[in-house]
Amino acid sequence: MKRRRFEENFFKGIMIFCFLLVASSLGFILFIVVMKGLPALNWAMLTQTPKGGYYLGKEGGILNAIIGSIYLAGGGTLLALILGLPIAFYVGVYSRKSKIADWVRLSLDILWGVPSIVYGAFGFILMLSMGMRASLLGGIITLALLELPIMTRAMDEVIRMVPRDLEQASYALGATRFETAFRVVIRQTLPGIITAILLAFGRGIGDAASVLFTAGYTDRLPGGLLQPVASLPLAVFFQLGTPFPEVQQRAYSAALVLTFIVLIISLGSRWLSNRLSRFAHE
Amino acid sequence: MDAHVQTIDLNAYYGAIPALKNVNLEIPKNQITVIMGPSGCGKTTLLKTINRFLELTDGTRISGKVLIDGEDIYGQGVDVTEIRKKAGLLAQRPYPLPMSIYENVAYGLRIHNMKHGRELDQAVEHHLREAGLWEEVKDRLRSPATGLSIGQQQRLCLARGLAVEPELLLGDEPTSALDPISAQHIEQRLLDLKNEYTIVLVTHILRQAKRLADYVVFMYLGEVVESGPARQVFESPQQERTRAYLEGQF
Numbered sequence: 001m002k003r004r005r006f007e008e009n010f011f012k013g014i015m016i017f018c019f020l021l022v023a024s025s026l027g028f029i030l031f032i033v034v035m036k037g038l039p040a041l042n043w044a045m046l047t048q049t050p051k052g053g054y055y056l057g058k059e060g061g062i063l064n065a066i067i068g069s070i071y072l073a074g075g076g077t078l079l080a081l082i083l084g085l086p087i088a089f090y091v092g093v094y095s096r097k098s099k100i101a102d103w104v105r106l107s108l109d110i111l112w113g114v115p116s117i118v119y120g121a122f123g124f125i126l127m128l129s130m131g132m133r134a135s136l137l138g139g140i141i142t143l144a145l146l147e148l149p150i151m152t153r154a155m156d157e158v159i160r161m162v163p164r165d166l167e168q169a170s171y172a173l174g175a176t177r178f179e180t181a182f183r184v185v186i187r188q189t190l191p192g193i194i195t196a197i198l199l200a201f202g203r204g205i206g207d208a209a210s211v212l213f214t215a216g217y218t219d220r221l222p223g224g225l226l227q228p229v230a231s232l233p234l235a236v237f238f239q240l241g242t243p244f245p246e247v248q249q250r251a252y253s254a255a256l257v258l259t260f261i262v263l264i265i266s267l268g269s270r271w272l273s274n275r276l277s278r279f280a281h282e
Numbered sequence: 283m284d285a286h287v288q289t290i291d292l293n294a295y296y297g298a299i300p301a302l303k304n305v306n307l308e309i310p311k312n313q314i315t316v317i318m319g320p321s322g323c324g325k326t327t328l329l330k331t332i333n334r335f336l337e338l339t340d341g342t343r344i345s346g347k348v349l350i351d352g353e354d355i356y357g358q359g360v361d362v363t364e365i366r367k368k369a370g371l372l373a374q375r376p377y378p379l380p381m382s383i384y385e386n387v388a389y390g391l392r393i394h395n396m397k398h399g400r401e402l403d404q405a406v407e408h409h410l411r412e413a414g415l416w417e418e419v420k421d422r423l424r425s426p427a428t429g430l431s432i433g434q435q436q437r438l439c440l441a442r443g444l445a446v447e448p449e450l451l452l453g454d455e456p457t458s459a460l461d462p463i464s465a466q467h468i469e470q471r472l473l474d475l476k477n478e479y480t481i482v483l484v485t486h487i488l489r490q491a492k493r494l495a496d497y498v499v500f501m502y503l504g505e506v507v508e509s510g511p512a513r514q515v516f517e518s519p520q521q522e523r524t525r526a527y528l529e530g531q532f
């Protein structure tokens with residue numbers, strides 16, 4: 001009896017420890033970013049593009065990078081969704097156990113593990129061969145490639161959790177697989193699909209290496225799909241690399257803005273998925 | 283006899299394991315046919331061949347014919363969705379679609395493009411009444427169907443199935459997950475509906491079979507041992523194995 005109770009408490013203790021470890025890491029990161037970034041954060045940072053002497057610690061802001069990042073990650077996520085949703089439904093609903101589905105999953109898992117700098121280099125070579133310059137479009141395509149496996153596998157996992165009985169309830173009424181997928185399965189899995197989209201967006205907006213060559217960097221606001229754009233991760237990277245403490249501090253402000261964007265999107269999508277899961281089975 | 287469904291030399295296999303062996307049956311129109319037998323005898327498998335559900339399980343194979351209204355439902359060029367629309371299914375456990383109560387009933391009508399606007403509202407009400415659920419849900423049609431009790435959910439599934447205007451109703455032990463009162467509700471509905479539908483019910487509850495059956499099929503180890511009008515089978519079974527089953531020997 002004593003041994004069993006000890007076991008219970010021991011594993012409960014480990015669980016609590018793990019939770020604290022994760023929660024305090026999050027807390028610590030947020031604390032550092034806020035502590036270092038907040039003092040340099042001001043209205044000009046959020047509403048202006050860099051002025052002449054910005055990288056020497058003079059006036060201006062990072063609006064170019066904020067807007068650029070939202071465009072890049074938003075576009076990349078949208079493109080990944082357009083490609084990923086049909087793939088996830090294909091392997092999850094149409095051919096659950098087929099060889100093709102296994103191969104698709106394996107390919108996505110390998111792609112998931114590819115470092116983002118490789119995506120960046122790949123996108124860069126592709127663009128060179130097509131005679132393109134670093135641009136918003138190039139960045140979006142590269143980010144979509146980076147996000148695709150994450151989003152698709154996350155969606156695949158939730159689609160696979162759908163009880164077969166639920167699909168069969170739809171088939172029993174004479175529904176096709178398409179109707180079952182896009183009218184029933186999607187409703188059941190919507191919260192999970194939103195989480196998958198968010199996961200991919202978070203990965204996309206935070207990635208520096210893949211946009212380094214493909215989207216470039218500019219002090220101006222995004223001018224068009226074929227113009228280079230700035231991004232927050234690169235803003236952090238460049239500013240941390242300067243020898244001026246004021247500019248380095250602004251790197252933390254940029255990081256704070258980036259964290260804040262991800263936070264807002266997380267909370268917003270959580271709220272949304274709670275509302276949308278009202279009809280779903282537990 | 284006016285056969286609605288007919289099987290001819292029907293065999294079914296899970297991989298190499300035979301689940302149905304040379305089943306030749308005629309299921310009469312507008313009656314309740316009860317398929318009974320011990321677990322694993324192939325009752326549910328037989329039922330699943332009638333709405334082509336067996337093929338949803340990997341590794342299943344079928345030979346022989348199943349005719350509905352004289353048409354071979356495994357023939358070439360047969361639209362499987364039309365077959366399933368014709369043969370409504372009431373499953374063992376109710377599975378409401380992840381939508382509102384209203385949308386659950388409207389779903390089939392929408393996908394088959396059968397009703398729109400006010401007609402749709404009327405059809406939803408009609409079929410909820412037919413399933414004996416209308417009075418309980420009329421004030422919360424837009425609430426999630428998953429919020430209903432399991433007995434109500436099963437009646438909702440009945441309404442949902444009836445909405446696409448099937449000819450046949452297949453029940454795969456549709457009361458086994460329900461409490462006695464809810465089970466009684468469903469049984470009563472089936473009795474009410476048999477004038478308009480041909481009902482095929484799988485059950486392992488002998489008393490339920492006796493309450494509902496007009497026609498009985500007794501299966502054992504994938505074979506049909508005996509079939510015939512309920513009274514005849516229950517009162518003077520021709521086969522020793524049927525007699526033994528009815529006496530509760532297995």
